[in-house]
Amino acid sequence: MGAVIYERVVRPTLFRLGGGDAEAAHHRTLAALTRLSRVASAVAVLRRWHGVDDPRTVFGVRFPSVVGLAAGMDKDGVALRAWPALGFGFVEVGTVTRHAQPGNPRPRLFRLKDSGAIINRMGFNNEGADALAARLEALGPVGVPLGISIGKSKVTPVEDAVGDYVHSMRALRRFADYVAINVSSPNTPGLRGLQDRALLDALIGALQAESDGTPVLVKIAPDLTEGAIAEVLQVCADHAVAGLIATNTTITRDGISLRDAALAAEAGGLSGRPLTERAREVVGFVHREAPNLPIIGVGGISTVDEAKRMLDAGASLLQLYTGFIFGGPPLVRAINRELAASTPSRR
Secondary structure, three states: OHHHHHHHHHHHHHHHHHHHOHHHHHHHHHHHHHHHHOOHHHHHHHHHHHOOOOOEEEOOEEEOOOEEEOOOOOOOOOOOOHHHHOOOOEEEEEEEOOOOEOOOOOOOEEEEHHHOEEEEOOOOOEOOHHHHHHHHHHHOOOOOOEEEEEOOOOOOOHHHHHHHHHHHHHHHHHHOOEEEEEOOOOOOOOHHHHHOHHHHHHHHHHHHHHOOOOOEEEEEOOOOOHHHHHHHHHHHHHOOOOEEEEOOOEOOOOOOOHHHHHHHOOOOEEEEHHHHHHHHHHHHHHHHHOOOOOEEEEOOOOOHHHHHHHHHHOOOEEEEOHHHHHHHHHHHHHHHHHHHHHOHHHO
16 A cells, blocks of 8 residues: 555655755755654654665674665755665665765756656765764764765866875775765766776775775776676776665666656666666676676666565665656565565575
8 A cells, every 4th residue: 555655645745846946856855854853753653654674794794674875866865864764775865075066957857757767966065074074973874774875076187086086095995884986977987997997996096005904896887898898897806895886877878768768868877777777787797797796776666576685686676766756665565565575595
């Protein structure tokens, strides 16, 4: 019943917020969750309803359940206490950059409803790494593992990217259960070039040296060839990276409904159902090439079956973004409970 109510009542109401503007609706929803996160009794009730005891340990961190919130939903960590109350076993904030920045001009977020997809060209809009550090200092423990995704500031030239990332690592490492290096967003000029072997080698080496033992993960694009992914994996092995996040959004437009064809022409990264198969393929390839490297699988997970198939492909943990927007808390609860009941051997 929860899923039906969300699909027929809650989701249409949320989508109408802000006059149908996807970003305005996002901000209003986030503001409501921020208010909710300040009501301890409500958070406790929701955590009892949505929570599940299905722990697993990955790269030395104990996760209370397999399903996490992907970066991009709560960039500046303003609603952190609300997410565990909605069933998430871990939360990744960001992507944040050294310098505060407004991101790309609006409109920059588009719902492709018939395709179960989203296109965004947000451009790492955030308040900056130092502002996030101050917020996390004031907040204290979140109650579930916290990942922090860091990226390059738009004003920083690619040749100075290492120093930019290092500043964010130094500011945020003590608050993070893991730090994700985002070198795969299509919405910051030059960023994906950091996936090239030589540049990535320098970047990961510098960040590992500054991590102070915090697990470092790398987030890759789904548009890389198998040869390019293999090179990334070699760099990760050379620097003993803790894990990989696969995948970010795609610049392709495969699998889009004809009803969404006009919106599909918008520039930006595509997430959601059209990415399902490709994300799973990348996870499978990474697992075959580096079977001991933990993988957080993300991309197009919108059903319990897709969650199971991502785990079967080799993922150790899962993240939701677009699937959560379309499926809401009932999707998180359904995945958690099905996995807790049926997959003890995966731990």
